[in-house]
Amino acid sequence: MKIGEAVRVTGASVLVEGDMDRELGGAISGDLLSFIMAEAREGWLWITIQTHVNAAAVAVLKEVPFILAASGRMPDRTLVDRCSVEGITLATTPMSAFDAAGALREAGFPISS
Amino acid sequence: MGQEPYVEEYAIQAGDFSAIGEASTKFKATLKMLGIASDLVRRASVIAYESEMNALIHGGGGMLRMTVHDDHLVIEASDSGPGIPDVQLAMQEGYSTATDEIRELGFGAGMGLPNIQRNADAMEIDTEVGRGTRLRATVAFKQG
Numbered sequence: 437m438k439i440g441e442a443v444r445v446t447g448a449s450v451l452v453e454g455d456m457d458r459e460l461g462g463a464i465s466g467d468l469l470s471f472i473m474a475e476a477r478e479g480w481l482w483i484t485i486q487t488h489v490n491a492a493a494v495a496v497l498k499e500v501p502f503i504l505a506a507s508g509r510m511p512d513r514t515l516v517d518r519c520s521v522e523g524i525t526l527a528t529t530p531m532s533a534f535d536a537a538g539a540l541r542e543a544g545f546p547i548s549s
Numbered sequence: 550m551g552q553e554p555y556v557e558e559y560a561i562q563a564g565d566f567s568a569i570g571e572a573s574t575k576f577k578a579t580l581k582m583l584g585i586a587s588d589l590v591r592r593a594s595v596i597a598y599e600s601e602m603n604a605l606i607h608g609g610g611g612m613l614r615m616t617v618h619d620d621h622l623v624i625e626a627s628d629s630g631p632g633i634p635d636v637q638l639a640m641q642e643g644y645s646t647a648t649d650e651i652r653e654l655g656f657g658a659g660m661g662l663p664n665i666q667r668n669a670d671a672m673e674i675d676t677e678v679g680r681g682t683r684l685r686a687t688v689a690f691k692q693g
Contacts, residue, residue, distance in 0.1 A: 470602075470660035473595050474667070478587075486655045493570020497577060497594040514567060 437545050439502045439525050442481055445543040446529040446536045448504060451516050454525035458501050462548030463540065465506075465533045469494050476500055480548065481540075483533045487511040492518035501525060506533040555583065555617040561601055561628075563610030566654065572613045573597035576624075583617060589688055592668040593622060596686045599661040600626035606651055607631070608682060621670075621689045632678040640666070 437445075440456035461479035466472050467486050476482060478499035484491065487509045495503055503519065505511050505528040511519075519526040529536050557579055559572035576597045580590045597613065604611040608628025616623045633639045640662050647657020666672050669686035676682040 467655050468658040468660065469655040470599065470658045470664055473598055474660060474664050478591070484655075488654060489567045490569050490654065490656075493574055493598070496574050497570065497598055498591070 437540070437543070439481070441543070442502065442504070442540060442545070443525075443527050445539050445545075446504065446527075446531055448527035448529035448536075450525065450527045451511055452519040452524065452526040454501055454519075454523045456525065458525075460502065460545075463537070463545065464548065465537055472500075473498065477548075483536055485509050485533065487515055487528075489514040489518055491515055492522060492524060495519075495524050496522050502527070504529060504536060506531060506536055552619060555579075556614065558612060558614040561604045561608075561610050561613055561626075563605070566605070566656075569602050569605055569656075570598055571601075573601050576613075576615045579615070580617070580622070585617075585622075585690070589622075589690060593624065593688050595668045596624050596665050596688070599664045600624060600684055600686070602656060603661050603682075603684070604628045604630075606647060606656055611681070620691065621687055624686045624688075625684065627681065627683045629681040632680055632682055633674070633676040634678050636674055636676060 439458050460481045463481040464476050465483040467484050472494050476498040481502045482500045483504045487505050502525040508530045577594045601613050604626045608630030611628030614625045642663045643659040645657045645659035651657045670689045671687040673685045
């Protein structure tokens with residue numbers, strides 16, 4: 437699934453538009469930064485309620501191209517700015533992380549390998 | 550014939566949480582520029598990030614240094630913080646002394662040192678209560 441489609445499926449509002457045609461290789465959901473550092477893979481979508489600037493550093497280091505803030509969390513200005521610089525797509529969805537994941541799976545998002 | 554190792558070093562400022570990951574991100578850019586294989590870059594990035602985070606959160610700031618040799622790289626973090634009273638306990642996944650405030654930001658999950666160990670070919674911790682902590686992690690470049 438492409439980033440643009442994942443945005444549409446989760447009803448998300450885009451704050452930073454990166455490469456919306458980028459194909460997502462998988463997805464992970466979590467709010468512990470070290471857990472994401474350990475488990476995320478290059479090209480994955482990251483669903484989280486962490487909306488401070490440090491999320492961008494994790495995404496850069498793990499080459500995560502799309503951060504989706506869940507439960508209507510509004511990313512800090514500093515996170516928006518950093519994602520812009522790094523070309524990371526940043527969006528916020530009113531759905532919980534659970535519901536966003538469910539909607540993505542229902543729309544055919546493949547099992548992450 | 551061996552070349553001079555490449556050294557890059559940054560100060561980790563106490564209390565500047567928004568800066569966590571800055572030094573690691575610079576290291577990563579350097580490694581990519583040096584043409585290091587991407588899986589090694591990713592491992593080094595995890596080590597650098599967790600070391601940087603530890604030095605800031607637990608060590609009250611310090612230094613982060615990366616040395617790139619022909620066949621391996623070394624990431625060293627040093628701080629003058631409180632030291633680690635029980636390293637074995639600190640190595641246990643999930644054990645953390647981080648405050649609630651830090652945990653709410655998603656740090657302090659008790660995964661830092663285990664993450665470093667998992668991604669390093671060798672890891673040494675030299676710590677003394679009241680003096681500080683030095684961590685040294687090595688990633689070898691040898692291919693399968």
